[in-house]
Amino acid sequence: DIQMTQSPSSLSASVGDRVTITCRASQSISYYLNWYQQIPGKAPELLIYAASNLQSGVPSRFSGSGSGTDFTLTISNLQPEDFATYYCQQNYVIPLKFGGGTTVENK
Amino acid sequence: QVQLQESGPGLVKPSGILSLTCAVSGGSISTSDWWSWVRQPPGKGLEWIGEIYHSGSTDYNPSLNSRVTMSVDRSKNQFSLRLNSVTAADTAVYYCARGGRGELHGFDYWGQGTLVTVSS
Numbered sequence: 001d002i003q004m005t006q007s008p009s010s011l012s013a014s015v016g017d018r019v020t021i022t023c024r025a026s027q028s029i030s031y032y033l034n035w036y037q038q039i040p041g042k043a044p045e046l047l048i049y050a051a052s053n054l055q056s057g058v059p060s061r062f063s064g065s066g067s068g069t070d071f072t073l074t075i076s077n078l079q080p081e082d083f084a085t086y087y088c089q090q091n092y093v094i095p096l097k098f099g100g101g102t103t104v105e106n107k
Numbered sequence: 108q109v110q111l112q113e114s115g116p117g118l119v120k121p122s123g124i125l126s127l128t129c130a131v132s133g134g135s136i137s138t139s140d141w142w143s144w145v146r147q148p149p150g151k152g153l154e155w156i157g158e159i160y161h162s163g164s165t166d167y168n169p170s171l172n173s174r175v176t177m178s179v180d181r182s183k184n185q186f187s188l189r190l191n192s193v194t195a196a197d198t199a200v201y202y203c204a205r206g207g208r209g210e211l212h213g214f215d216y217w218g219q220g221t222l223v224t225v226s227s
Contacts, residue, residue, distance in 0.1 A: 001169075034213035036153075043202055043220050044145075044153065049213040087153055091208055095168040096143070096155040 002026050006088055006099035012107040019075040021102045023088035028068045032092035035064055035073045038085045038101075047086075048073065078104070109134040111203050111218035119197075119225050125190040129203030129218055136184045137161040141207025143214065144177065144188045146199040154199075158207035159186050166208060193225045 003026040013019050023033065031051040036044040046055045048064035051071060061076045075082055083106050088099040115127035129142070136142065144156040157167035159177040167175045171190070179186040190197060200222050206214035 032209070032211070036214070043217040044214070045217070046213050046215050049215070050211045053211075055213075055215065089153075089155075089213065091206065091210060091213065094166045094208055095170070096158075096208060098153040098155065101152050 001095055002029060002090055002093060002097055004088055004090055004097050004099040006086075006102050008102060009100060010103040010105060012105045013078055014107045015078055015080055017078045019078055019082075019104060021073045021086055021088075021104075023066075023071045023073070023099050025069045025071075025090055029090045029092035031067045032090055033064075033066065033071045034089045034091065035062075036087045036089065037082075038087065040085075044087060075104075080106075109205060109216045111205065111216055113201060113203050113218045113221040115221060115223070117222060117224060119193055119223060120227055121194055121225055123193055123225075125188070125193050125197060125201075125223055125225070127188045127201055127203075127221065127223070128185055129187070130183075130185045131205075132184070136179065136186065137181055140205055141210060142179070142186050143204050143207050145202045145204055145214070147202070147220075148196075148199045156188065156190075156201075160207075195225050197223070198225045199223060 005024045033051045035048040038044040085103045141158040143158040174191045176189040200220040202220045203218045204214040205216040
């Protein structure tokens with residue numbers, strides 16, 4: 001199985017900050033990496049697909065980069081509605097796997 | 108706009124069978140897409156359970172492989188999950204989603220999720 005390691009597991013930030021979350025795959029997954037946001041009590045929502053493509057309707061302050069084994073999700077100018085948990089996910093090989101999640105908390 | 112809706116019992120007895128259905132609306136299940144189940148134990152992360160294609164082809168998470176069966180009903184535009192021999196560890200919110208292996212769009216549509224509790 002491919003392991004997906006996210007870091008940090010949590011972080012504290014303020015509105016207006018730039019936030020960076022990293023995701024590392026235990027082997028190359030090309031660009032088959034997606035990012036999701038989950039607000040407590042809600043289903044996850046797709047933010048970024050294929051490593052760097054912004055899902056329709058998602059604000060442009062979200063961006064993704066990387067390929068192979070190392071990926072990054074960046075939130076520029078953090079907004080109040082961005083305090084949530086973020087997951088990376090590979091859909092390159094079976095079993096599909098999510099990272100452990102990164103919770104962005106209000107400092 | 109594709110919409111997904113999970114349905115099924117919210118309480119299952121230990122050693123029993125968990126059975127859920129995902130109804131797809133706003134689009135056909137018979138597109139070139141995989142359809143997946145994902146679960147989330149209370150307070151924990153996301154776990155992919157498996158995927159099914161409209162042809163009936165399936166892939167399952169090896170961690171659950173022997174207990175999982177997925178099926179599709181194209182006439183009703185829905186797909187289903189069956190998990191045997193459940194224990195308390197199977198208590199989770201179960202989501203259905205559009206997407207699967209090799210699909211560049213990721214899991215782009217999700218159901219709202221349904222909580223299934225395994226308890227006597």
